[in-house]
Amino acid sequence: MTxxxxxxxxxILGSFLIPFLHGRVKKAYLILIPVLAFISVVTVSQGTYGVFEFLGHELIFGKVDKLSLIFSYIFTIMAFVGMVYSIHVTDTGQHMAAWFYIGSSLGVTFAGDYFSLFIFWEIMAFASAYLVFAGRQKSSVDAGFRYILIHIVGGLFLLAGILLHYGDTGSFLFGLLEQDGSMAFYLILLGFMLNAAVPPLHAWMPDAYPEASVTGAIFLATYTSKTAVYVLIRAFAGTEILIWIGAIMALYCVMYATLQNDFRRLLSYHIASQIGYMVAAIGLGTGLAIDGATAHAINNILYKGILFMGAGAVIHITGKRRLTDLGGLYKAMPVTLILYMIGGFAISGFPLLNGFISKGMIISAAGHDHQALIVLILLLAASGTFLSTTIKIPYYMFFGKASKIEAKEPPLNMLIGMGIAAVLCLLIGIYPGLFYGLLPYPVHFEPFTADHVTGSLGLLMATVLGFFLLLKVIKPEHHISLDVDWFYRMGTRIFLWFARRPVCAYEGFITEISNTVILPVIYFFARVGLWIDRNIVDLAVNSTANFVINMSAFVRRVQTGLVQHYAVGMVIGIMLIIIIYSLIGG
Incomplete structure (x- = not known):
């Protein structure tokens, strides 16, 4: 590219070198490429790069503007953080899959046409699926297959929408879609919403993310859903139906999060809940709302990264991922606890942390648009987030009844990865002005007003009180929370039962009828056909062949090749013609 x-x-290309490197060289390389990628996106100017002609259409691999740049900044930063956190992992396949995943996400971010976007979209799906399989458990394999099947379906929706869009417009260019209610519009929206985990298309996320490898989950929490937010901003800003979809999504998923015992499943529901804020803001479509959605996506990557890294550290040390199996870890893992709590307070919108800024922007945008009920729903979701992520998990994991599990701090690189993300959460929360300049639109939002600060603190304190009042109700238990994934799981079971029982029984019945009735009739007609073939068809064919052979022999004898014979024949022929003509004429 120029x-x-x-x-x-x-x-993507750099990943192919990973298997050939070892030891410190490999570790240095895993850190170097994210740094070079960050330099690449920081130094590039806005414009269009990498334009190629393909089958008469322009493929644009480098549409660079403020929106694509800010997403590329956080994607490359988290690539660095993720590599630091996972530098101890010796599984080359995981590193390669992570780089394909990161590279394809960046490909989507800079795509200026639907063709290149779709290519990177599908690479992203298959690369991320490997990180689920990398959990190396039967449940991981099962979840991985469900994950990839769901995303294949989403990809088909997207592809169908792209083709219909091309049929309607004659263009593959990727940008804001006209809200014309066409089939193309809704199919593309459906394909994007599936990756954004919008209910009822969300169940793949809490199903797959908890089953991924400890380090793979960090990348999963960062890229798939946030690239979906990016493309929704790019193509569907101002689509009003998204306001209610996002608000319901935020509240619905936070309610399910509160019920979970598996803390990575709980955090996965919270990813979907937080995306609900972004989707609602995209639906509002105002400058402040789009800035809020963008800022919240960037902030969510940071604080959700901390939370998943903290959860991963606990799993790495204890091998446990259920709250009922843990407790009393604060003595053995104090640094992990502190860093986790920074992420927890950030996602809850605590003042001086980044979530306070972006949540405030979205709720303020909804208020300016006179969406009072949306504001109320988002505030309730914020309370539920604080309840389950920042109170429930630490209470039972770190401060609850002490378990007999021996624990210690995770490897230093894991703490450093968490620490980098925590510093960025604090930096954005304390100095939001540094962040505002990177957003797509000029920002005129003052977060540190008395109303905003006191309102946020009051909501959080009320949530703390509610937690202890409802302690027995929300206590984690060994149970399964049924979600919409029940339908496709049950649907699969019904299909398998149908295939094994009625279909097999029907097949046996058909086989018996075939053997006793149909096949004897077929054999009879086959024997009749064989007799006709041998006694009639063969006789006719052989007789014709013999006649042709005999005539050929006669003709060969007549055709001697001597000129005098041909001359005599011609004379005789002419005489016969004259005689016949004379007789006819006479």
């Missing part, structure tokens, strides 16, 4: 090395190339 004057610019696309960061996706650094990751």
């Amino acid at each position: 004057n610019w090395i696309h960061p996706s190339l650094l990751f």
